[in-house]
Amino acid sequence: MLFIDTIQLEGLGNRAYLAGGRHTAVAVDPPRDIDRVLAAAARRGVRIAHVAETHLHNDYVTGGLELARVTGAAYLVPAGARVAFTRLPVADGDVSTVDAGLALRAVATPGHTPHHTSYVMEDNGLPVAAFTGGSLLIGTVGRPDLVEPRLTEHLARSQYASAHRLAAELPDETPVLPTHGFGSFCSAAQAEGDTTTIGRERAGNIAFTADADTFVARLLDGLEDVPAYYTHMGPANAAGPAPVDLTPPSVADAEEIAARLAAGEWVVDLRSRIAFAEGHVAGSFNFEADGRLATYLAWMIPWGKPVTLLAESAEQLAAAQRELVRVGIDRPAAAATGTPERWVPDGSRPVSFPRSTFAGLAGRGTDDVVVLDVRRSSERAAGRIGGSVHIPVHELHRRLGEVPAGTVWVHCAGGMRAAIAASLLDAAGRDVVAVDDRFDAAAAAGLDVITG
The missing domain is CATH 3.40.250.10 (Rhodanese-like domain)
Incomplete structure (x- = not known):
């Protein structure tokens, strides 16, 4: 009796998994707040006997070490990952028994990191699922540029080889269960769809529809900026994260x-x-x-x-x-x-700023205001408002001085990032209007949208 439960981490765009049989299970790439995994195991009535990491994560702090400590589970970490704690090093081909008839087989799939390892769940020797971490994703692969710039092209080629190895070894009907690709910047592109199989990826993933050189060129050309905090995630995971404290913080008046x-x-x-x-x-x-x-x-x-x-x-x-x-x-x-x-002291009042839409901006006119685009460069390349200034939201707090004088109408693709940017500008004393609208509406509103 095989089960596989998905633990969705919407805010980070990742997934973790709990998989097992009647009595025991394995947790794959668990989040730091391990109570969610423990609750999933309790609902199934199983003991977590193994915790498996596909790689040292660059986009979040793992809960694997603490989950293994709390449950007494064997902690499977790729042998090539340099860590400061005791774990069970996993090499290519190693097999771990999960439950009666169920086994987890390690498959070396370097590319996202040099040591990346996927895990194939086998039921009485037959593959029934592939936990692919940051290797083969839905319609794409994990990005290869998070470890060291000198290794990026080499890892991109490794991603290509790893995807082809998985496809060669697994039947087309094998479900592919990645950790990344649902909004995480660890993915080279965002997933299209919610589920996939080896066969679907073989038919549509660029790792299979292009030759190696074309794949590498397109992969490297499409990489977005790396979130700054990623610098701290790998070292934290290698050192061994401390348990979390989710008790309420002190109250501020x-x-x-x-x-x-x-x-x-x-x-x-x-x-x-x-x-x-x-x-x-x-x-x-x-x-x-x-x-x-x-x-x-x-x-x-x-x-x-x-x-x-x-x-x-x-x-x-x-x-x-x-x-x-x-x-x-x-x-x-x-x-x-x-x-x-x-939240404001006696004698003070909250402050505010206006919100509007692209139709509001078009009605107002753009001649004597600053139109600030805080989308990523790849988004702007697909279409931009003529005369607008471009500073991605993740750079704005360091580049506030570059925003021209005048009232700033700030927009993104949907409103969320524009709100962050508007709050930064407002805190800096600028007059700001937050455009809370989808960018698709800009051209329809009559604004000069330049494409290409």
């Missing part, structure tokens, strides 16, 4: 919030961009709890800088803490819940 802002610390408002624009603490930044909180906050905040979280509820605060520990932001310096009226 209005005076403490003001003091932390005055000291140059980050105060992050987790409420919706609509609520933030209508009223917020002057100097605070808006990273929506329902957006890509962990990715963009960890990308933009100077590493190690204290952060105070402002939330509308204890539940929103707790969810944000859980997201942030996954990327190494372990403990907020302080937090507060409620409304902005409670």
Whole structure:
């Protein structure tokens, strides 16, 4: 009786897996908040006997070491990964018994990292699933440029060879269960679809539809910027992450919030961009709890800088803490819940800025305002508003001085990143309008959209 449960990590765009039989199971690439994995095992009534890492992750802090410690499971880590803790080193071809009739076979698939290892689940010797980590993804592969620039082209060629090895060894009907590709910047491109098999990938993945040289050229040409916090994830995973503490942080009153802002610390408002624009603490930044909180906050905040979280509820605060520990932001310096009226000192009032749409911008006209595009370069290359200024949102906090004088109408592709950017500009004292609209609407509104 084989089961495979998917543990979705929406904020990071990743997946972890719990797979096993009647009595025991293996957890593959678990998140740092291991209680989710333990709860999945409890629902199945199984013991976690193995924890398997496909590689040392560059985009999140693993919970594998702690999960193995808590459960007494064998901790499978690729033998080529240099780590500072005791684990069971896994080499190509090693087999681990998961449950009666179920076994996990290690397959060396370098490319995303030099030591990357996939795991094939076999039921009485027949392959029934392939946990491919950052190797073969849905319609793409894991990016090869996160380890060392000198290795990037070599690893890209390794990705090609690894994909072909998996396809050669596994039947077409074998489900492919990757860790990356659902929004993670560890993926060379984003997944199209939710599930796949070896056969589907053989038919449509560029790793199979192009020759090696073409594959490598297109892979390297399409790589996006690397989130800054990735620099810290690999070393943290190699050293062995500490257990997480998800207890509520200390409560900050209005005076403490003001003091932390005055000291140059980050105060992050987790409420919706609509609520933030209508009223917020002057100097605070808006990273929506329902957006890509962990990715963009960890990308933009100077590493190690204290952060105070402002939330509308204890539940929103707790969810944000859980997201942030996954990327190494372990403990907020302080937090507060409620409304902005409670977060400003006596005698002060919340501040606000306007929101609009592309139709509003077209009606206003662009001649005497700054139109700031905070999308990534690849997005802008597909279409841009004539005369607009381009600074990707993850660079804006370091490049505020480059934004021309005048009222700034800031836009992205859908509104979330524009809200982050608007909050940064507002905190810097700029007059700003957040364009909360899909970029598809710009041309229809009559704006001069340049393509190509």
